[in-house]
Amino acid sequence: MSEHLLTVTELTVTRPGAKRPELDRLSLAVDAGETLVILGEAGCGKEALMRVLAGAPDRDEIVDGTLQFGSASPERAVKFPKPAIRMSYLPGPFEQPLNLHVSALSQLTRIIARKLDAPRASAQEELGLALGRLSGAPKPADLDRPPLSLSPEIQAWGLFAAAFAQNPELLLADHSLAGLAPGHARALTRALLAEQARLGFAILYAAMNAETPAWLKGRLIVMRHGKIVEEGPAERLATTQAHSYTQTLFKAQPAPLNDKPRASTRGQPVIQAYRIEMAKPSPKRMRDDLTFELRRGAALALIGDEGSGRHTLARILLGLDRAPAGRIVFDAVDIGVLARNMMARLRRRVAFVAGADDMLDPRMTIWDTVAEPLRTHLDLPRHVTASYRDVALKRVGLASLAGNRSVATLSAFDKRRLQVARAIVSAPVLAVIDEPLRGLDAFAQAVMRDLLKNFRTHEGPAFLVITSDIMVAQSLAEDAMIMKDGRVIERGSLADILRAPKAAYTLSLIEASAPVKNSALPPAVPQG
Amino acid sequence: MSLVSTNEVPGPTITLGGVIRAVGFIGLGAIGVTVGLSDVLARAPADAVDYGPPLMAPSVHFPLGTDVLGRDMASETLHALAVTVTNAGIAAIVVVVAGGLAGFIAARLPYRIGFLLRGIGGILGAVPALLLAILFIGLANRGLAPFAAGLAAAPLGFVRAFDRARALGQSRHAEFARATGISPGALLRRDLTYEFRDSFLSIATRALAAVTIVLSTVSFFGYGATPPHRDLGLMIAAARDVYFDAWWTAAIPAIALALFVLCARLAAGLDEGERA
Numbered sequence: 020m021s022e023h024l025l026t027v028t029e030l031t032v033t034r035p036g037a038k039r040p041e042l043d044r045l046s047l048a049v050d051a052g053e054t055l056v057i058l059g060e061a062g063c064g065k066e067a068l069m070r071v072l073a074g075a076p077d078r079d080e081i082v083d084g085t086l087q088f089g090s091a092s093p094e095r096a097v098k099f100p101k102p103a104i105r106m107s108y109l110p111g112p113f114e115q116p117l118n119l120h121v122s123a124l125s126q127l128t129r130i131i132a133r134k135l136d137a138p139r140a141s142a143q144e145e146l147g148l149a150l151g152r153l154s155g156a157p158k159p160a161d162l163d164r165p166p167l168s169l170s171p172e173i174q175a176w177g178l179f180a181a182a183f184a185q186n187p188e189l190l191l192a193d194h195s196l197a198g199l200a201p202g203h204a205r206a207l208t209r210a211l212l213a214e215q216a217r218l219g220f221a222i223l224y225a226a227m228n229a230e231t232p233a234w235l236k237g238r239l240i241v242m243r244h245g246k247i248v249e250e251g252p253a254e255r256l257a258t259t260q261a262h263s264y265t266q267t268l269f270k271a272q273p274a275p276l277n278d279k280p281r282a283s284t285r286g287q288p289v290i291q292a293y294r295i296e297m298a299k300p301s302p303k304r305m306r307d308d309l310t311f312e313l314r315r316g317a318a319l320a321l322i323g324d325e326g327s328g329r330h331t332l333a334r335i336l337l338g339l340d341r342a343p344a345g346r347i348v349f350d351a352v353d354i355g356v357l358a359r360n361m362m363a364r365l366r367r368r369v370a371f372v373a374g375a376d377d378m379l380d381p382r383m384t385i386w387d388t389v390a391e392p393l394r395t396h397l398d399l400p401r402h403v404t405a406s407y408r409d410v411a412l413k414r415v416g417l418a419s420l421a422g423n424r425s426v427a428t429l430s431a432f433d434k435r436r437l438q439v440a441r442a443i444v445s446a447p448v449l450a451v452i453d454e455p456l457r458g459l460d461a462f463a464q465a466v467m468r469d470l471l472k473n474f475r476t477h478e479g480p481a482f483l484v485i486t487s488d489i490m491v492a493q494s495l496a497e498d499a500m501i502m503k504d505g506r507v508i509e510r511g512s513l514a515d516i517l518r519a520p521k522a523a524y525t526l527s528l529i530e531a532s533a534p535v536k537n538s539a540l541p542p543a544v545p546q547g
Numbered sequence: 548m549s550l551v552s553t554n555e556v557p558g559p560t561i562t563l564g565g566v567i568r569a570v571g572f573i574g575l576g577a578i579g580v581t582v583g584l585s586d587v588l589a590r591a592p593a594d595a596v597d598y599g600p601p602l603m604a605p606s607v608h609f610p611l612g613t614d615v616l617g618r619d620m621a622s623e624t625l626h627a628l629a630v631t632v633t634n635a636g637i638a639a640i641v642v643v644v645a646g647g648l649a650g651f652i653a654a655r656l657p658y659r660i661g662f663l664l665r666g667i668g669g670i671l672g673a674v675p676a677l678l679l680a681i682l683f684i685g686l687a688n689r690g691l692a693p694f695a696a697g698l699a700a701a702p703l704g705f706v707r708a709f710d711r712a713r714a715l716g717q718s719r720h721a722e723f724a725r726a727t728g729i730s731p732g733a734l735l736r737r738d739l740t741y742e743f744r745d746s747f748l749s750i751a752t753r754a755l756a757a758v759t760i761v762l763s764t765v766s767f768f769g770y771g772a773t774p775p776h777r778d779l780g781l782m783i784a785a786a787r788d789v790y791f792d793a794w795w796t797a798a799i800p801a802i803a804l805a806l807f808v809l810c811a812r813l814a815a816g817l818d819e820g821e822r823a
Contacts, residue, residue, distance in 0.1 A: 337726060363725065365728070366726060366727060366728040367728030371723055371726060377720060378719055379720055379723070380737065380741070381720070382741040382745065383741065391729065391737075392727065392728075392729070445727065
C-alpha cells in the first residue's frame with residue numbers, strides 16, 4: 020500500500036515516428052499537501068505528463084506505465100483513468116480552456132457541478148465562496164461574460180476559484196500562471212499558497228520558467244527529453260544547480276541590468292507628441308497633457324497592467340485612433356491633418372511584434388508572410404524580394420522550415436520569430452513590441468530577447484515596448500512611462516525609475532517582476 | 548503544446564470528409580469523361596425520333612429502352628446529360644463570380660453600400676431559387692437559362708461570402724496588417740487568394756449541385772432547354788404521360804440526374820450550402 024498521494028511508475032509516452040519518447044520511463048511520487056514543480060522547456064515531457072494525469076492524452080500518443088492514486092491499487096495509465104482521489108485540473112487562461120463565446124461564470128459553474136455532482140445553483144454558490152476567499156479576485160458577476168471580453172487575468176482568477184471550489188486533494192496546475200502580468204501572477208500565487216494551506220491539497224505544477232518554482236517553493240524536478248535531469252528543493256536549485264541543463268535554464272531568466280541611464284536622444288524624432296490627452300472609457304476624464312518624443316534608435320516602454328491605457332496610447336501614437344486633444348508628429352508629418360489613406364501609407368514604416376498568436380494570417384505561408392510588406396510596398400524584382408525574405412528568415416532561425424508551410428501549423432515561438440522576420444524586411448522607423456515574451460518558455464524568451472536586440476541594433480528603429488513586466492521592459496528599453504487607469508503616473512529613465520520609484524504602483528510592478536534570486540514572495544503592496 | 552515546430556510539414560491525414568469528397572470528385576470525373584465522349588458513345592444522334600419502336604422496354608438491342616417517339620433512351624440520356632452538365636457548369640461559374648467573388652468585394656465597399664447590397668442579397672436569398680430563375684428567364688430569354696439559374700442561386704453564396712469577408716476584415720491579423728500599412732486592396736487580394744485557393748472547389752461543386760436542380764426543374768416546367776438540345780429535366784417532363792406504363796422513360800434520366808447531383812454534393816463534402 021502506497022503512502023503517497025500519487026505514484027507514477029515507469030511512465031512512457033511515445034508518438035509514432037517520433038525520434039524520442041515524450042516521456043521516458045518517468046517515475047515520481049507526490050505526497051499529500053506537497054508542492055511539486057516540474058520545470059523544463061516546451062516539449063520536455065511535462066505537457067505529456069499533465070495530459071496523461073488529466074486523463075486526456077492525444078489520440079496518437081501511446082501510453083505505458085502505471086499510476087497509483089492514494090491507497091488504491093496501481094492501474095495502467097490508459098486514457099481517462101478514474102482517479103481514486105479528488106483531482107482538479109487548472110489550465111492557464113492563454114490555453115483558452117473555456118468556450119470563448121459562452122459566459123465564463125456559466126462554464127465554470129458547470130465544471131464544478133459536474134465534478135461535485137451537485138446542482139448548478141449549489142455549484143455557483145461554491146464558486147462565489149471560493150472567489151470571495153481569494154484576495155484580489157473579481158466578483159462572480161464580473162465573470163458573467165464570455166471569455167472573449169474578459170482579460171486573461173480575470174479568467175485566471177475564475178479558473179483558480181473553480182479549481183479550489185472542487186476541494187481537490189491534488190491540483191494539476193498546467194502552466195496556470197504562464198503569460199500573466201507579473202503583479203497578477205504573484206497575487207494568484209499568494210492565493211494558491213493560502214488555499215493550499217487551508218485545504219491541504221498537493222500541487223503538481225508544470226512550469227516553463229524558473230520564476231514559478233521560486234514563488235511556489237516546494238520540490239522541483241527539472242526535465243529534459245522526457246527524463247528527470249535534476250531534482251531537489253526549489254530554494255536550493257534556485258541558487259545552486261548541479262546539472263548543466265538546469266544551470267542554462269536558470270541563466271535564461273532575465274536578470275536586472277545595472278546600466279547607467281541612457282539618453283533616448285539618438286537619431287531623428289520618429290514620434291513627437293505635444294500635449295496629447297487620452298480618452299478614457301469613464302465619464303470623468305482627467306487631463307493628461309502628455310508631451311514627449313521618441314527618436315530613432317531609442318526605446319520607450321509603456322508599462323502597466325491590462326486596462327491601464329497602454330494600448331490606447333499606442334493606438335493614438337500610430338494614428339489608429341484620434342486623441343481628443345493634442346498633436347502628434349510621426350516621422351516629421353503631423354498625422355492630425357493626414358487623410359486615412361495617407362496615414363496608412365505612413366504606417367508602412369511601422370512594424371509590430373506582439374505576444375498574441377493571431378497577429379499573423381494563419382492561412383498564409385511562411386514565405387508570403389515575410390515577403391508581403393516588400394511585395395505590397397515596393398516594386399522589387401521577385402528574386403530581390405526572395406533574397407530579402409530568405410535573409411530575414413535566416414536571421415530569426417526559421418530558414419530551415421519549408422517556406423510553403425502555413426502559419427497555422429507553426430508553434431507560438433516560431434510565429435513570434437516570423438513576426439520579427441516580417442519586421443526586419445519592413446525596415447521600419449518604429450517597431451511596436453507588445454508583450455513579446457508572453458507565453459514562451461525561458462529559452463524561447465532568451466532567444467526572442469536576443470532577436471529583438473539584434474533587430475534594434477541592425478535596423479535601428481525606435482522601439483515602443485508595451486508590457487506589464489518591468490524586467491521585459493528593462494531588457495528592451497531605456498525609458499519608460501508607467502501607466503495606470505488611463506494615465507501616465509510616472510515617466511523617465513527606466514534605470515532611475517527602478518532605483519527610486521515615486522509611485523506605490525510602480526513599486527508594486529517592480530516587486531512583482533523581481534528576479535528569481537529575490538525569490539521570497541513579497542507582501543502585497545497597496546495599490547494606488 | 549510544443550513551442551518548437553518540427554521541420555516537417557504535417558502530412559495530409561485521411562478523414563471521412565476527405566474520402567467522401569474524393570468519391571464525389573471521382574464520380575464527377577467519370578461523368579465529365581462520359582459527357583466528353585457522349586457523341587462517340589451515343590449510337591443515335593440527339594432527338595432522333597423513330598430510331599426504334601415506341602416505348603420498347605429495356606432489351607438487348609435497346610439496353611435502356613425507347614421513349615414514346617421511338618428515341619433510344621441510352622443515346623438520349625447521354626446527350627441530355629451533356630446538355631445538363633454544360634449548362635450547370637456555366638451556371639456554377641456564374642454562382643462563384645456573382646456569389647462568392649462579388650460578396651467578398653462588396654464587403655470591402657463603403658459600409659452603407661456594402662450592407663445595402665448584403666440586404667438585397669439576403670432578400671433575394673430568401674426567395675426560392677427556382678422562382679427567381681423563372682423570373683430571370685422571363686425577363687431575358689430561354690437561351691440564357693444557365694445564367695438565370697446561376698444568378699438565382701448566387702444570393703446565398705453572396706451573403707455567405709460577404710459575412711466571411713467581414714469577419715476576416717475584423718480579425719486581429721487584418722488589423723495588424725492595416726496597422727503596418729498593408730492596403731485594403733492588398734488585403735482583398737490576400738483574402739481572395741487564400742479563400743478561393745482553399746475552398747474554390749468546394750464552392751464550385753456546391754453551386755453545381757444547386758444549379759443542376761434549379762436548371763432541371765426549370766426545364767421540367769418547360770422554361771429551360773428546348774429540343775433538340777434536351778436536358779435531363781426536359782426528358783423527365785416528356786415522360787409524364789407514359790411514366791406509369793413505361794417506367795424507364797422517366798427513371799433513367801432521373802437516375803442520371805440524381806447521380807450527377809449526388810457526386811457534386813459528395814465533392815462539396817455534403818455541405819448544404821446554396822440548397823435550391
